[in-house]
Amino acid sequence: MTAILATTIELAALTSLILLLIATPLAWWLARSRHWVAELVGAIALLPLVLPPTVLGFYLLIALGPDGPLAPVLQLFGIRTLAFTFTGLVIGSVIYSLPFALQPIRARFEAIGQRPLDAAASLRASPLDAFFTVVVPLSRPALLSAALLTFAHTIGEFGVVLMIGGSIPGRTQVLSTSIFEAVEAGDVGTAHHLAAGMLAFSLLAIFGMRLLDRRLTRLPA
Amino acid sequence: MSANTGLSVVLRGAVGGFALDIAFTAPATGVTALFGPSGSGKTSVLRCVAGLTRLAQGEIGFAGETWQDTRGFVPAHRRPIGYVFQDANLFSHLSVAENLRFGLRRAAAVAPVIGFDQVVDRLGLATLLARSPDRLSGGERQRVGIGRALLAQPRLLLIDEPLSAVDLPARDGILSLLETLCHDLAIPAVYVSHDLAEVTRLADHLVLIEAGRLVAAGPLDDILTNLRLPLATSPQAGVVLDAVVVAADLAFGLTSYRVAGGILTAPSRGLAVGTHCRLRVLASDISLCHEPPVGTTILNILPGVVLGADSFDGMQTNVLIQLGAGEQGARLLARVTRKSWESLGFAPGQSGHALVKGVGLVQELAES
Numbered sequence: 351m352t353a354i355l356a357t358t359i360e361l362a363a364l365t366s367l368i369l370l371l372i373a374t375p376l377a378w379w380l381a382r383s384r385h386w387v388a389e390l391v392g393a394i395a396l397l398p399l400v401l402p403p404t405v406l407g408f409y410l411l412i413a414l415g416p417d418g419p420l421a422p423v424l425q426l427f428g429i430r431t432l433a434f435t436f437t438g439l440v441i442g443s444v445i446y447s448l449p450f451a452l453q454p455i456r457a458r459f460e461a462i463g464q465r466p467l468d469a470a471a472s473l474r475a476s477p478l479d480a481f482f483t484v485v486v487p488l489s490r491p492a493l494l495s496a497a498l499l500t501f502a503h504t505i506g507e508f509g510v511v512l513m514i515g516g517s518i519p520g521r522t523q524v525l526s527t528s529i530f531e532a533v534e535a536g537d538v539g540t541a542h543h544l545a546a547g548m549l550a551f552s553l554l555a556i557f558g559m560r561l562l563d564r565r566l567t568r569l570p571a
Numbered sequence: 572m573s574a575n576t577g578l579s580v581v582l583r584g585a586v587g588g589f590a591l592d593i594a595f596t597a598p599a600t601g602v603t604a605l606f607g608p609s610g611s612g613k614t615s616v617l618r619c620v621a622g623l624t625r626l627a628q629g630e631i632g633f634a635g636e637t638w639q640d641t642r643g644f645v646p647a648h649r650r651p652i653g654y655v656f657q658d659a660n661l662f663s664h665l666s667v668a669e670n671l672r673f674g675l676r677r678a679a680a681v682a683p684v685i686g687f688d689q690v691v692d693r694l695g696l697a698t699l700l701a702r703s704p705d706r707l708s709g710g711e712r713q714r715v716g717i718g719r720a721l722l723a724q725p726r727l728l729l730i731d732e733p734l735s736a737v738d739l740p741a742r743d744g745i746l747s748l749l750e751t752l753c754h755d756l757a758i759p760a761v762y763v764s765h766d767l768a769e770v771t772r773l774a775d776h777l778v779l780i781e782a783g784r785l786v787a788a789g790p791l792d793d794i795l796t797n798l799r800l801p802l803a804t805s806p807q808a809g810v811v812l813d814a815v816v817v818a819a820d821l822a823f824g825l826t827s828y829r830v831a832g833g834i835l836t837a838p839s840r841g842l843a844v845g846t847h848c849r850l851r852v853l854a855s856d857i858s859l860c861h862e863p864p865v866g867t868t869i870l871n872i873l874p875g876v877v878l879g880a881d882s883f884d885g886m887q888t889n890v891l892i893q894l895g896a897g898e899q900g901a902r903l904l905a906r907v908t909r910k911s912w913e914s915l916g917f918a919p920g921q922s923g924h925a926l927v928k929g930v931g932l933v934q935e936l937a938e939s
């Protein structure tokens with residue numbers, strides 16, 4: 351049980367961290383570029399929202415497997431396959447939760463607009479300097495909610511983790527898959543405990559986020 | 572005033588669907604006003620000078636440096652400018668003090684123009700430092716905006732309609748601050764405005780813009796007294812005069828100012844004798860006559876010579892008069908009806924008298 355919980359939290363935390371690092375620059379580019387390529391990339395990044403998780407998981411399983419298109423690249427790092435590994439699970443989760451991290455950050459970047467950047471440039475701040483000293487602080491609520499949403503969404507995902515992780519105890523078994531397995535094994539008691547725990551957690555996460563949002567948007571600085 | 576020492580601007584192209592086609596130079600000292608109606612492209616020109624907007628075809632140079640030409644473009648953050656935005660545009664995530672220090676910290680390697688304490692003192696910001704910009708009035712916010720721009724230690728100050736988000740009672744204070752700061756710090760400034768009263772108060776040099784094109788550019792006095800420019804026909808038409816306080820009549824509360832070619836007397840504004848100042852006299856406040864009238868309430872009756880006249884809209888005539896007898900006298904603009912003008916039979920070169928009903932003090936410079 352502890353191993354499952356540890357794997358789950360590790361996966362969610364790692365996914366949130368990686369997604370913040372990926373989604374922030376991506377959101378910046380999408381928010382500021384008027385190029386059609388940006389529109390296309392924006393649309394692709396939203397795909398996980400509408401795609402059945404099993405479809406996503408299936409393609410990832412093939413792509414990351416020993417005969418997949420990414421196999422030659424993996425081999426350069428001495429890896430035969432990422433299917434049914436924790437690393438594969440992280441990659442799947444990052445892709446699956448990308449829209450949840452991207453949307454709040456992108457919306458905030460668009461709302462901030464050009465004006466604070468003009469002020470920063472007129473005060474001798476380079477674009478990179480302005481990004482870290484003006485844009486990031488002004489986007490703190492959005493970055494926080496992106497991280498929280500990703501965390502909660504990763505804990506709740508099922509289809510993708512089952513497809514690519516296979517729910518191997520100690521390695522890729524997480525809470526959501528273990529509920530499924532408990533039900534399959536007829537262990538309704540355990541399933542009840544886990545399900546109730548996740549419900550409480552999800553409610554707490556959403557509630558916390560709303561509170562944070564109100565706090566941070568009402569009181570700048 | 573060569574392009575080498577001041578600001579030289581050539582801009583051709585479209586900014587957001589709006590066509591700019593303009594070239595002018597501004598001197599290395601004093602305030603140059605970009606003046607024109609709303610939507611004439613003044614702000615776009617200022618943004619190009621700042622490097623915030625990049626026009627494909629542009630040549631911008633300042634003090635011997637090239638900021639933009641066909642080969643290169645110096646980005647805004649590498650130009651030694653200070654920019655005062657229309658509505659201050661403060662950083663809402665930083666306190667007033669942190670806003671002020673934003674540019675200052677990044678200008679450490681630059682020859683200082685003004686220090687933090689000096690800015691706080693002169694702009695009266697001491698009680699605001701810990702506050703968030705969201706809790707300031709429009710006037711307070713703009714004072715912080717001006718201070719923040721100055722602390723970036725600029726060599727050229729760009730000011731974009733700084734009073735547009737400031738309530739009326741606070742405007743005069745902000746203008747006075749800008750006036751004295753520009754004068755004392757000796758930083759050249761480009762000031763964008765559509766208000767002639769603001770411009771005559773601050774500017775030494777005028778660039779008239781309409782629909783993205785240059786109408787005229789030159790020293791303030793030359794532009795204001797040019798009968799051929801559309802400015803002369805505006806209801807606010809008038810001239811500005813450099814003056815020195817020469818006498819104070821305490822019994823009646825009057826002050827006498829000496830201008831080139833004459834003395835003007837007006838209700839006292841509390842200036843000491845010897846103070847240099849700038850006066851504004853509206854064309855509509857001046858009448859003309861051949862002989863000085865007797866028994867009139869008008870205090871200022873000044874002899875002068877008619878230099879020229881221009882009738883417009885069929886009813887009105889602008890008359891340019893030079894005070895005194897010589898050619899050094901100050902020039903006044905008088906607005907009379909065409910009927911009076913034609914029936915009095917004045918002609919250029921003829922002497923007459925200007926009756927000045929109102930004199931406005933617009934700028935107090937320094938005691939000498």
